[in-house]
Amino acid sequence: MNVSGWILLLFSWGFILALTVYCFVRVLRAKPDADK
Amino acid sequence: MLNIAVIYFGIKGGIARLCNWAMPLLFICGTILLVRVLTLGAPANPDWSVAKGFGFLWNPNFAALKNAHVWLEAAGQIFFTLSVGIGVILTYASYLTKADDVVLSGLTSTATNELAEVIIGGSIVIPAAFVFLGPLAMDSVARSGTFNLGFVTMPLVLLQLPLAALLGFVWFLLLFLAGITSSVSLAQPAVAFLEDEFDITRKKAVGIFAVVTFFLCQPAIFFLKNGVVDELDFWGGTFFLVVFATIEVLLFAWVFGMEDAWDEIHHGADLRVPRIYKFIIKYITPPFLFAILGTWLWQEWLPIIRMDTVAAADRPYILATRAGLILLFATLAVLVGLAWRRKRLAAQEEQTP
Numbered sequence: 001m002n003v004s005g006w007i008l009l010l011f012s013w014g015f016i017l018a019l020t021v022y023c024f025v026r027v028l029r030a031k032p033d034a035d036k
Numbered sequence: 037m038l039n040i041a042v043i044y045f046g047i048k049g050g051i052a053r054l055c056n057w058a059m060p061l062l063f064i065c066g067t068i069l070l071v072r073v074l075t076l077g078a079p080a081n082p083d084w085s086v087a088k089g090f091g092f093l094w095n096p097n098f099a100a101l102k103n104a105h106v107w108l109e110a111a112g113q114i115f116f117t118l119s120v121g122i123g124v125i126l127t128y129a130s131y132l133t134k135a136d137d138v139v140l141s142g143l144t145s146t147a148t149n150e151l152a153e154v155i156i157g158g159s160i161v162i163p164a165a166f167v168f169l170g171p172l173a174m175d176s177v178a179r180s181g182t183f184n185l186g187f188v189t190m191p192l193v194l195l196q197l198p199l200a201a202l203l204g205f206v207w208f209l210l211l212f213l214a215g216i217t218s219s220v221s222l223a224q225p226a227v228a229f230l231e232d233e234f235d236i237t238r239k240k241a242v243g244i245f246a247v248v249t250f251f252l253c254q255p256a257i258f259f260l261k262n263g264v265v266d267e268l269d270f271w272g273g274t275f276f277l278v279v280f281a282t283i284e285v286l287l288f289a290w291v292f293g294m295e296d297a298w299d300e301i302h303h304g305a306d307l308r309v310p311r312i313y314k315f316i317i318k319y320i321t322p323p324f325l326f327a328i329l330g331t332w333l334w335q336e337w338l339p340i341i342r343m344d345t346v347a348a349a350d351r352p353y354i355l356a357t358r359a360g361l362i363l364l365f366a367t368l369a370v371l372v373g374l375a376w377r378r379k380r381l382a383a384q385e386e387q388t389p
Binding site: 001002004006008012013016017019020022023024026027030 | 087088091094095096143144150151154155306307
């Protein structure tokens, strides 16, 4: 894999993982409020 | 049969219950296969490593961007996986309450979907096939179609590994879970349409759906080798998704109105969508999708319509598939027309003293 390939892969994986973790944290934090 | 049973039990009792255990299981299966592929090394040839397999997917090829087919496939892929343009997400959205947070739900399902398809899905089949079949075979593997990739190439690749039977089981379980969770969602709009618009009971609506889909599925099974599934996949899973998504975005931004839509989106939402998306949805997305469709039509419609790339023996099957799709679309249009008429008559009756 060339350098551009690595940059594309690491950027995409990093962005997707960070967004997924962020969303799940928000969902878990929002849930107790919704239950009140 | 399983599809029908799940649909019969409804959204909460069927689809939600199925997804609650099927989705985590799908992620577990995907992660097992991902770890196995990442630790493959280069068992067949020192030059055919996993890293080079990833290169086949990730090394940018800017020349491909000139091909409208690439853009159409990419747009179709993202619309299909997010259930946009097929009525699925609209049907699910109709079950939400005003207070439900559509921004966070939408962003979470999009992120999780990308995790499943880009990180997990994109790291299994192509890199594994590259490791065992090498770079020369990859072009034909990638072009062999969705069905071949999952049901022919991948089992052949898994056979080369220790614990092939176990990994094969995990792979087919993953395909089964991905398939059934999608197909119940795809069935729900049709069943809900029959129930809501024609006042049919759920039992009867599911029965009608079961009989119709049973007959409609047969060509895909018996004429698979003639390219019927790939033809259905192209029109139903790519081209018309982009067409319908374009219509949806026009209705959303220009008919429903962006200001009303913006209020509706943020009702009960914890997160705010950046305001720039108001401009993007209204002024960028529709021309962008029109440009994709227009360029594709300009570049490819004639060879596709003339079936230039289809073998002569398969042409009658492809033609029959297209005729079947037109007939299906016409039937659905008639049913929608009838439903509108029923609604109009019901509204008139209500107004009459």
